[in-house]
Amino acid sequence: MLRVENATGGYxxxxxxxxxxxxxxxxxxxxxxxxxxxxxxxxxxxxSGLMKPWSGTITFDGxxxxxMRSDSIVxxxxxxxxxxxxxxxxxxxEENLRLGAFVRHDRAVVARGLERAFEYFPILKTKRxxxxxxxxxxxxxxxxxxxxxxxxxxxMLLDEPSAALAPQVVLDIFRIISRICRDGMTLLMVxxxxxxxxxxASYGYVIKDGVIKIEGPADALMKxxxxxxxxxxxxxxxxxxxxxxxx
Amino acid sequence: MxxxxxxxxxxxxxxxxxxxxxxxxxxxxxxxxxxxxAHGEIYMVGAFIGLVLFNTVGLPxxxxxxxxMILTGLLGVFIERVFYRRLTARGGGxxxxxxxxxxxxxxxxxxxxxxxYLIWGAKPLPFLVRFGMPVEIGSIALPASYLWIVVAALFLxxxxxxxxxxxxxxxxxxxxxxxxxxxxxxxxxxPLMISVIFGIACALGAxxxxxxxxxxxxxxxxxxxxxxxxxxxAVIGGFGNLPGAILGGLIVGITESLGAGYLSGSYKDIYxxxxxxxxxxxxxxxxxxxxxxxxx
Ligand SMILES: Nc1ncnc2c1ncn2[C@@H]1O[C@H](COP(=O)(O)OP(=O)(O)O)[C@@H](O)[C@H]1O
Ligand SMILES: [Mg+2]
Numbered sequence: 401m402l403r404v405e406n407a408t409g410g411y412x413x414x415x416x417x418x419x420x421x422x423x424x425x426x427x428x429x430x431x432x433x434x435x436x437x438x439x440x441x442x443x444x445x446x447x448s449g450l451m452k453p454w455s456g457t458i459t460f461d462g463x464x465x466x467x468m469r470s471d472s473i474v475x476x477x478x479x480x481x482x483x484x485x486x487x488x489x490x491x492x493x494e495e496n497l498r499l500g501a502f503v504r505h506d507r508a509v510v511a512r513g514l515e516r517a518f519e520y521f522p523i524l525k526t527k528r529x530x531x532x533x534x535x536x537x538x539x540x541x542x543x544x545x546x547x548x549x550x551x552x553x554x555x556m557l558l559d560e561p562s563a564a565l566a567p568q569v570v571l572d573i574f575r576i577i578s579r580i581c582r583d584g585m586t587l588l589m590v591x592x593x594x595x596x597x598x599x600x601a602s603y604g605y606v607i608k609d610g611v612i613k614i615e616g617p618a619d620a621l622m623k624x625x626x627x628x629x630x631x632x633x634x635x636x637x638x639x640x641x642x643x644x645x646x647x
Numbered sequence: 648m649x650x651x652x653x654x655x656x657x658x659x660x661x662x663x664x665x666x667x668x669x670x671x672x673x674x675x676x677x678x679x680x681x682x683x684x685a686h687g688e689i690y691m692v693g694a695f696i697g698l699v700l701f702n703t704v705g706l707p708x709x710x711x712x713x714x715x716m717i718l719t720g721l722l723g724v725f726i727e728r729v730f731y732r733r734l735t736a737r738g739g740g741x742x743x744x745x746x747x748x749x750x751x752x753x754x755x756x757x758x759x760x761x762x763x764y765l766i767w768g769a770k771p772l773p774f775l776v777r778f779g780m781p782v783e784i785g786s787i788a789l790p791a792s793y794l795w796i797v798v799a800a801l802f803l804x805x806x807x808x809x810x811x812x813x814x815x816x817x818x819x820x821x822x823x824x825x826x827x828x829x830x831x832x833x834x835x836x837x838p839l840m841i842s843v844i845f846g847i848a849c850a851l852g853a854x855x856x857x858x859x860x861x862x863x864x865x866x867x868x869x870x871x872x873x874x875x876x877x878x879x880x881a882v883i884g885g886f887g888n889l890p891g892a893i894l895g896g897l898i899v900g901i902t903e904s905l906g907a908g909y910l911s912g913s914y915k916d917i918y919x920x921x922x923x924x925x926x927x928x929x930x931x932x933x934x935x936x937x938x939x940x941x942x943x
Contacts, residue, residue: 450828474834486829488822499818503834551834 401426401555401586402447402478407456407466408610409446416442418610419456422588424555424603429587431597431618434607440590441483443607444557447588448480449473461554475503477554483563483590485540487547489533493524496532496543500550509552517546520576538569545577555586562593574600598622652787654908655901660793660862662900663800667855668877669884669892670807671848677824677887678844679735684752685726686852686877687870688759693719693853694865695767698774708776712799712857716850723849724842726755735841756870763867774860796858803854804893807847811889820844824887872916876903879923885933894934898922 403423410416416439424430434440445451447458449470458466460478470480487496497517501510518525521542527535532543541561548556561577562570574596581587581600591597598604598618606614606621614621668690675683697715700706706714734748778791811817822830823840831837856869863869880899884891899919906918926934 448832450831469836470828470831471834471836474832480832482829482832486826488825488829490825491818491821495818498815499822499830499833499835502815502819505815547833 401428401461402588403457403459404443404447405457407443407446407453407458409442409451409453409456411442415454416610417446417453420607420610420612422605422612422615424586424588426586427584428603429581429589429601430603430605431601432588432590432605432607433592433594433597436592438607439610440607441559444480444482444559444588444590448478448557450480471503474551474553477551478557479548479551479553479555480557481544481548481559481561483559485537485544487532487535487540487543490531492529492531493535493543494528496547497524497550500547503551510550513550513552517549520549520580521546538565538573541565541569541573542576545573545580549580549585553585555588556580558587558589560590560592562591562596570596595622649787650908651905654904656789656793658901658904659897660796660900661859661904662880662897663796664855664859664896665873665877665880665899666893666896667800667803667851667858668873669880669896670804670889671851672877672881673884673887673889673892674824674844674848674851676881678820679727679731679841681731681735681748682752682878683848684749684874685755685759686848687872687874688756688763689719689723689849689852689870690856690873691865691867691870692722692759692763692856693849694774694856694860694869695763695772696853697857697860698772698865701774701776709799712854715853715857719853719856720846720850724846726849727842727845730755731845732838756874760867760870767865767867769867771864771866774857774863774865776861778861792861796862799854799858803851807851807889816843820847876916876919879919881933883919883923883926883933885935888933888935891933891935 401424405421406419408415408417408419420439420443422430422432432440432443442451446453449465449468449472453466456466457464460473460476463476465473465476465478488499491499494514497514498510501513504510504513523539524543524546527539532540535543545558545561558577561573565573570593577587577589578600589597589601598621601618604616604618604621605612668686672683672686675681675686693715696718697711700714701708701711731748731751734751776792778795781788781790782794811821819830819835819840820843822833822835823837823844827837830840876899877896880895881892882895883898884893884895899922902918902922903915907915
């Protein structure tokens with residue numbers, strides 16, 4: 401469904417991606433792992449059209465999308481939920497969700513989307529008329545994921561959905577992500593929470609220095625997790641701590 | 648007492664005109680991250696277009712307002728696309744391109760002034776509309792022209808408010824004003840929406856021009872003074888904040904009118920700025936708070 405071949409790119413004259421390759425099949429949950437600042441978010445931005453790749457090809461659903469504007473890519477059914485829980489704080493929860501369905505002009509689709517969003521995240525229903533600025537971190541992340549679902553995309557790119565959240569909230573969010581995928585979503589998820597990500601995904605990629613260094617089925621990566629973790633930069637101790645918390 | 652109320656009504660209606668322009672300046676600021684220094688000239692051109700539609704084409708006054716809003720809005724879209732886009736595409740605000748935008752705005756105001764001078768000449772033109780008898784409320788007789796300004800401006804503000812809060816397109820405008828990247832991830836065509844924002848801002852400026860025409864003359868230089876007053880209105884209310892722009896406009900209009908009536912008419916242009924300085928001393932972000940803009 402999604403194929404990235406030899407993608408390079410960066411900021412200004414600083415190259416970050418040095419030829420990244422990955423592909424995600426329809427219905428698959430893939431995860432992209434890697435230490436801080438290794439180019440995970442950059443790769444997602446290049447896929448979603450927020451940044452133009454310098455070279456390489458990206459195909460989605462049989463179409464070349466590299467160099468396309470991001471709103472056109474959304475219309476094709478590929479939606480990115482960015483890192484950092486970026487909702488529109490001055491708008492209500494419902495307005496945020498409605499914006500997620502901006503490309504769908506059919507009222508029935510919007511109504512169905514709202515209903516589905518409230519089913520996945522009941523808390524959003526109770527807060528539907530509140531400004532997004534009043535939500536907690538976990539609720540904001542839920543809002544951003546729900547907003548991404550509103551256009552009924554074929555595939556989602558999730559950037560660190562568990563970042564800066566309490567362990568209990570992380571569990572909640574992963575549970576819902578797994579439900580969304582069971583309902584048929586294709587997913588590429590960037591994560592720092594290696595163990596959780598590999599439990600959820602069926603395939604994993606590890607990026608370092610702007611290229612995919614390791615890839616393989618999630619359970620194989622998981623078995624080897626201690627070895628592979630060394631590729632994740634200086635976060636090994638942190639990861640271990642998190643593993644204990646999650647048990 | 649009636650003297651006071653007369654001054655209040657004059658201040659209120661002029662304030663509405665400032666408010667319409669200040670809303671435009673604020674819309675452009677929040678959507679494009681630039682301060683548009685040619686907005687006074689947009690107001691001037693709008694007034695002339697309204698005058699042509701009214702006098703030459705023979706449209707009734709309300710249709711002349713509407714027609715001028717549409718034509719001036721399209722002119723604004725043209726100016727934004729052809730002249731400003733290359734600069735704003737590289738970032739507004741505090742970037743080098745943002746600084747270039749300030750200079751381009753001044754340049755555009757000189758271009759528009761000279762174009763208007765070539766087309767309509769240097770002499771101020773009267774905008775004669777028959778509004779009928781003053782409207783009497785109790786012992787006070789309201790000149791209908793002032794009432795017209797207040798009613799029409801309130802109507803336009805209501806329409807704008809409903810557009811921004813009740814329609815998907817209006818939501819998209821607010822999304823673009825807040826964060827262009829996230830807006831584009833909603834599937835919003837951001838470049839198109841920027842044109843829409845600029846067009847609406849120019850249409851509101853044009854409405855202000857056609858509304859003030861009948862109580863003033865229409866002249867090539869009418870935009871210069873009003874820009875800084877609308878600017879003061881926007882600053883007093885909180886830059887980029889639309890309710891703030893309206894409140895700021897009314898405050899500036901009423902201060903000016905009361906100051907001219909009770910203190911001295913020859914200093915009438917100074918009072919709003921004294922007020923602006925006072926507001927900035929105690930509330931630097933304006934009465935309603937500025938939309939914080941952090942642009943690299
Ligand atoms: N807007 C930007 N401008 C310049 N450099 C950036 C920008 N965003 C990220 N970088 C740099 O690019 C590298 C990769 O960043 P990113 O893709 O965000 O990493 P991560 O894997 O943590 O998501 C980092 O070194 C970061 O400092
Ligand atoms: Mg990142």
